[in-house]
Amino acid sequence: METARLELSEVRKHFGSTKALDGASLMVQPGEVHALIGENGAGKSTLMKILSGACSRDAGEIKLDGEDLRLTNPLQARDQGISMIYQELNLAPDLSVAENVLLGMEPKRFGWLNRKEMQDRASAALEELGAQAIDPQTTVRRLTIAQQQLVEIARALVSDPRVVIMDEPTSSLTQADTERLFAVIRRLRDRGVSVIYISHFLEECQAVCDGYTVLRDGKSVGSGESMSQTSLDEIVHLMVGREVSDIYAVPPHAMGDSVLQVVEVSGLDKPRKVSLELHTGEIFGLAGLVGAGRTETLRSIFGLDPMTGGSVERAGKRLPGSRPHERLREGLGLLSENRKEEGLLLNRHVADNLTLSDLKPLTRYGWIRESAQRAAAEHWIDELGVKTSGPDQEMGKLSGGNQQKVAIARLLHHGSDVLLLDEPTRGIDVASKQQIYRLMGRLAAEGKAVLFVSSYLPELLGVCDTIGVMRRGELVAVKPAADWTEHAIMLAATGADESVA
Numbered sequence: 001m002e003t004a005r006l007e008l009s010e011v012r013k014h015f016g017s018t019k020a021l022d023g024a025s026l027m028v029q030p031g032e033v034h035a036l037i038g039e040n041g042a043g044k045s046t047l048m049k050i051l052s053g054a055c056s057r058d059a060g061e062i063k064l065d066g067e068d069l070r071l072t073n074p075l076q077a078r079d080q081g082i083s084m085i086y087q088e089l090n091l092a093p094d095l096s097v098a099e100n101v102l103l104g105m106e107p108k109r110f111g112w113l114n115r116k117e118m119q120d121r122a123s124a125a126l127e128e129l130g131a132q133a134i135d136p137q138t139t140v141r142r143l144t145i146a147q148q149q150l151v152e153i154a155r156a157l158v159s160d161p162r163v164v165i166m167d168e169p170t171s172s173l174t175q176a177d178t179e180r181l182f183a184v185i186r187r188l189r190d191r192g193v194s195v196i197y198i199s200h201f202l203e204e205c206q207a208v209c210d211g212y213t214v215l216r217d218g219k220s221v222g223s224g225e226s227m228s229q230t231s232l233d234e235i236v237h238l239m240v241g242r243e244v245s246d247i248y249a250v251p252p253h254a255m256g257d258s259v260l261q262v263v264e265v266s267g268l269d270k271p272r273k274v275s276l277e278l279h280t281g282e283i284f285g286l287a288g289l290v291g292a293g294r295t296e297t298l299r300s301i302f303g304l305d306p307m308t309g310g311s312v313e314r315a316g317k318r319l320p321g322s323r324p325h326e327r328l329r330e331g332l333g334l335l336s337e338n339r340k341e342e343g344l345l346l347n348r349h350v351a352d353n354l355t356l357s358d359l360k361p362l363t364r365y366g367w368i369r370e371s372a373q374r375a376a377a378e379h380w381i382d383e384l385g386v387k388t389s390g391p392d393q394e395m396g397k398l399s400g401g402n403q404q405k406v407a408i409a410r411l412l413h414h415g416s417d418v419l420l421l422d423e424p425t426r427g428i429d430v431a432s433k434q435q436i437y438r439l440m441g442r443l444a445a446e447g448k449a450v451l452f453v454s455s456y457l458p459e460l461l462g463v464c465d466t467i468g469v470m471r472r473g474e475l476v477a478v479k480p481a482a483d484w485t486e487h488a489i490m491l492a493a494t495g496a497d498e499s500v501a
């Protein structure tokens with residue numbers, strides 16, 4: 001038999017009392033795209049960090065093309081042909097695109113940095129991704145998240161890899177960007193490169209992956225050679241150890257009075273004269289392509305971006321002030337799309353993150369009673385199924401999806417009655433998504449209003465009462481969710497008769 005490209009056997013890793021990996025095994029062939037699947041906190045990122053030299057292991061073997069692999073840092077891994085694209089984007093925001101792409105492997109001539117070659121190599125890598133629109137000289141900070149992700153992927157490509165690891169690469173890509181990425185993955189596969197692909201979008205894994213491995217609680221619990229021939233029910237069952245059905249079934253809730261009126265709100269570029277109304281007990285979905293202005297709309301309503309026109313009102317009265325802490329005081333809350341922006345305090349414990357606001361600590365929490373704080377934190381950990389060793393665990397040590405859950409819980413802890421949620425289920429596993437949808441339904445049943453931005457149409461259609469579609473900064477159509485189909489939303493989002501660039 002052909003030697004496997006990669007063979008990881010019985011890898012173990014503990015962090016204090018947490019067993020992150022407890023016998024994880026994985027086999028990948030040359031030119032195979034392999035899905036690594038598992039719930040939030042199952043150990044996927046940890047296993048990949050070990051493989052890419054960013055983290056040490058306690059036990060287990062790793063063979064790359066039949067040879068024992070021992071790494072002490074990520075640069076060594078890159079030399080061996082293993083490149084990793086991190087879940088939390090890992091770019092230096094103040095360096096240029098080219099500098100980021102070639103970080104650690106800058107071309108030198110006689111000891112001098114060869115800028116020309118750097119630009120050329122970065123351009124070539126971006127072009128391979130179909131991202132030639134990104135100028136290698138731009139500072140990374142000025143790019144959108146989707147563009148930053150492409151830069152991160154370009155960085156993996158320049159080192160002529162044998163194995164490319166992608167940890168949730170599409171969570172902030174548009175459908176078109178995702179398709180482009182899939183084309184790149186297939187090209188890599190044809191060149192004999194192996195790709196390990198981590199995603200909570202199981203349909204995507206089916207579309208692009210060959211084999212799969214499922215991790216549960218740090219152990220490999222199942223694997224197969226054909227992801228597309230395996231039913232998703234079977235895979236979800238392996239992931240969570242039980243059936244998950246009716247994922248979009250939310251508790252019944254009824255729409256009541258108008259609680260928030262957004263009247264012709266405009267921002268610097270986007271949104272453009274967006275008007276909408278939220279009612280008690282309403283889950284209002286905002287659909288649209290990336291760049292349509294959904295995020296900007298939420299940010300303008302919440303005062304994170306300046307409003308250049310229009311008003312945000314309650315009961316026909318303009319809300320006082322315009323800044324986030326003033327919005328918070330008026331009962332609005334925002335979960336931003338970028339977890340890094342959420343101001344999670346990575347070196348503070350989970351309880352602090354859950355109960356303190358970085359915008360303005362609520363005065364009644366001016367004096368913290370630790371037992372009360374702990375109890376509140378435990379409540380939220382339980383409510384959202386946050387996988388943590390307890391309220392005292394350091395925030396930065398939670399898995400990506402679990403950090404996202406804390407960000408959501410923190411928002412709910414404010415008790416806001418108008419919740420602006422930007423991609424709340426990004427990076428969240430199937431079973432936890434179901435938990436979040438149910439929670440949204442319960443909040444609506446309590447009379448709260450939710451404005452829910454998502455790029456994943458099935459969840460918008462599944463849980464929303466009303467759906468609005470944005471295009472180029474404008475809200476172009478609003479209808480009850482029952483009157484929409486995925487197709488109709490796509491037509492509205494792209495402009496039915498305009499060609500899509």
Ligand SMILES: Nc1ncnc2c1ncn2[C@@H]1O[C@H](COP(=O)(O)OP(=O)(O)OP(=O)(O)O)[C@@H](O)[C@H]1O
Nearest residue numbers: 015020040041042043044045046397398399400401
């Ligand atoms: N540096 C660390 N210190 C302590 N615990 C850690 C550390 N890194 C990871 N863990 C724990 O190890 C477990 C596995 O985490 P990991 O990030 O590998 O999960 P994951 O499968 O990638 O999840 P997600 O889908 O949410 O990204 C989690 O319980 C996490 O809290």
Ligand SMILES: [Mg+2]
Nearest residue numbers: 045087399400
């Ligand atoms: Mg992870």
